[in-house]
Amino acid sequence: MPLVMKKLLIIFVGLSIFTLAGCGGTKVSRKDVNETIDLSGAWNDSDSRMVSRAMIDDMLDQRWLRKFTKKKRKPPTVIVGRIRNLSHEHINLNTFVADIERAMVNSGEVEFVASRDERDDIREERKDQDLHASEKTRKAMGQEAGADFMLKGTVNTIIDANKKTQVRFYQVDLNLISMTDNRKVWVGQKKIKKLVEGSNLRY
Amino acid sequence: MLQYFNTVTNRRLCLALLCSMGGGCATYSESFRPLEKEIIAQHPEKALKILEKRQPSGNDRLLYFLDKAMFLRMMGKFKESNQSLEEAKKYIQKYSPTSITEETAAFFVNDSTRAFIGSPFEQVLVHFYEALNYLEMGEIDAARVEAQQVDIKLKILSQSDQNPILIADPLARYLTGIIYEDLAEWSNALIAYRKAYEAYKAHQSQYTLSIPQYLKHDLIRLTDYEGLRNERDKYIKEFNIKKWQKQQTLKKQGEVIFILNNGLAPIKRQQTVAHAAINNQLVRVSLPLYQKRKNGFSNARISVGKNSAISTEVKNINAVADKTLATFMPGITARAIARAVAKHNVSREVGNHHALAGLAMMVTNYATEVADTRSWLTLPGELHLARLPLKPGKYDLTLELRGAGNNVLHTYQYKDMQVKLGTKTYLTYHWVSPHALRNR
Numbered sequence: 001m002p003l004v005m006k007k008l009l010i011i012f013v014g015l016s017i018f019t020l021a022g023c024g025g026t027k028v029s030r031k032d033v034n035e036t037i038d039l040s041g042a043w044n045d046s047d048s049r050m051v052s053r054a055m056i057d058d059m060l061d062q063r064w065l066r067k068f069t070k071k072k073r074k075p076p077t078v079i080v081g082r083i084r085n086l087s088h089e090h091i092n093l094n095t096f097v098a099d100i101e102r103a104m105v106n107s108g109e110v111e112f113v114a115s116r117d118e119r120d121d122i123r124e125e126r127k128d129q130d131l132h133a134s135e136k137t138r139k140a141m142g143q144e145a146g147a148d149f150m151l152k153g154t155v156n157t158i159i160d161a162n163k164k165t166q167v168r169f170y171q172v173d174l175n176l177i178s179m180t181d182n183r184k185v186w187v188g189q190k191k192i193k194k195l196v197e198g199s200n201l202r203y
Numbered sequence: 204m205l206q207y208f209n210t211v212t213n214r215r216l217c218l219a220l221l222c223s224m225g226g227g228c229a230t231y232s233e234s235f236r237p238l239e240k241e242i243i244a245q246h247p248e249k250a251l252k253i254l255e256k257r258q259p260s261g262n263d264r265l266l267y268f269l270d271k272a273m274f275l276r277m278m279g280k281f282k283e284s285n286q287s288l289e290e291a292k293k294y295i296q297k298y299s300p301t302s303i304t305e306e307t308a309a310f311f312v313n314d315s316t317r318a319f320i321g322s323p324f325e326q327v328l329v330h331f332y333e334a335l336n337y338l339e340m341g342e343i344d345a346a347r348v349e350a351q352q353v354d355i356k357l358k359i360l361s362q363s364d365q366n367p368i369l370i371a372d373p374l375a376r377y378l379t380g381i382i383y384e385d386l387a388e389w390s391n392a393l394i395a396y397r398k399a400y401e402a403y404k405a406h407q408s409q410y411t412l413s414i415p416q417y418l419k420h421d422l423i424r425l426t427d428y429e430g431l432r433n434e435r436d437k438y439i440k441e442f443n444i445k446k447w448q449k450q451q452t453l454k455k456q457g458e459v460i461f462i463l464n465n466g467l468a469p470i471k472r473q474q475t476v477a478h479a480a481i482n483n484q485l486v487r488v489s490l491p492l493y494q495k496r497k498n499g500f501s502n503a504r505i506s507v508g509k510n511s512a513i514s515t516e517v518k519n520i521n522a523v524a525d526k527t528l529a530t531f532m533p534g535i536t537a538r539a540i541a542r543a544v545a546k547h548n549v550s551r552e553v554g555n556h557h558a559l560a561g562l563a564m565m566v567t568n569y570a571t572e573v574a575d576t577r578s579w580l581t582l583p584g585e586l587h588l589a590r591l592p593l594k595p596g597k598y599d600l601t602l603e604l605r606g607a608g609n610n611v612l613h614t615y616q617y618k619d620m621q622v623k624l625g626t627k628t629y630l631t632y633h634w635v636s637p638h639a640l641r642n643r
Contacts, residue, residue, distance in 0.1 A: 088351035
């Protein structure tokens, strides 16, 4: 076989191998939910879990809680208000809010009331009970627990990018605000810094 | 040397093969024609069906996501459109690094063997349309995320060695300013407006696009509100604007932001610039060129009662696409010539040893030498914007698209549009002239 044809053959076989290397079925392996797996460098479940846990631990460890419990002789009732995403990523804040709620409820230190959307559903159900449920089991209107504090916050990012390399700085700020007088009784902050390095070449 | 092209039998065989291949492989832009017809007939759902039958394949997958997103937004399915745009973003990120195999294939076959990741202006428009979708769904915080991503994207692009004019995207900057303003982030809005102004000035020097009148008013209004009197007076003098609305007045109203996607982006066609028989072998060099669509649109007018606003051109994709291709053309041409020389040498060598194999190789080389005509074809040719402040309330808004001499080409009614105090209501429309298939 002439040299040029051999070279061509090598190129085409080489190209085919590279192309085929990308083929193959989907592979699935189960992972522990607490395991940290970073793929793209974006905000992920681990960030959500770690930030919510750290912040709620900090919140429940502060003076405001002891002061309130001593004065009112009951645990405070908290509602989660709006947590705004002011970052550069479409972060699913629902999981973050759920993580916060879970950490707070499970602590047993605070009581929790349902959010605005959830309340609407429950009120609808109560109205329905008024019509259809037996008198014994029917729940009356106007018995809802009002929240003492509202938790509000923001997720911010600062990105420093240089071609394929990025430093991503996430800052989560949470404020606990008294419903009586708008006082901020607790201000929490958690920061995360990530270095994301991309490649200049691929197969 | 075996003169295989000179023998009558082989010449006939060669011509028959070339004819059977239609003179070469079909280009991407040719495959777009059935979709284009449905867009012009205002049937985006039919265009989407045709597209979905094709399924995303190979190196053109990005175009599938982009076109699908545009059809979905034309159908008012903004959420689904954004899902497709998110897929597009992932694809761009994954395929941005240079591929060794694709570059090798591009050298031996043609440029279309490389994964299409879009030109810089197309990549920025992915964020622009995702932001618009969120705005039309009333999700202002999610639109703000896109505003942030535009900023990062433009920052990264500006670090590349590309011509700065290709990176300056005044409309993306302008929209981010509007988003920040809607969120009452006045200083962020002013920074974005300033950047839009600088980018428009740069564009003004290259294209026939002026600084939009609305942006001039925004700059004066916000510098005044932020107490930057020197800067405000500089803009008043430069733009020669004597009457402008104060921010305090606008805050007592709502505002309709209307964006018109006008026509279709220019389409890349293939032109064969060299077509010759060298050493008894056919050699072809094909390059892409842009072809604009016929339009005839002049401006849009949105009105309700005595209140009305006339649109102004805020982006000329026709001009930006032309400039982008012109910038990349030296590289495209150099690659095409190098490829033609390589293909010619290889098929001649092979032909010297085996006539039929040489002939087959020449025909294949000739047929596969097609220009890369891929581009985001569902984009509009131009974008227009109008801002209409209105008192809070529910309105039926009339949209008039006007041609030369303000002759009305098309009308559309927006029913029960809610305008809220201190916020903005976003409306968009994509209009394609029935004459768009004819060349300008």
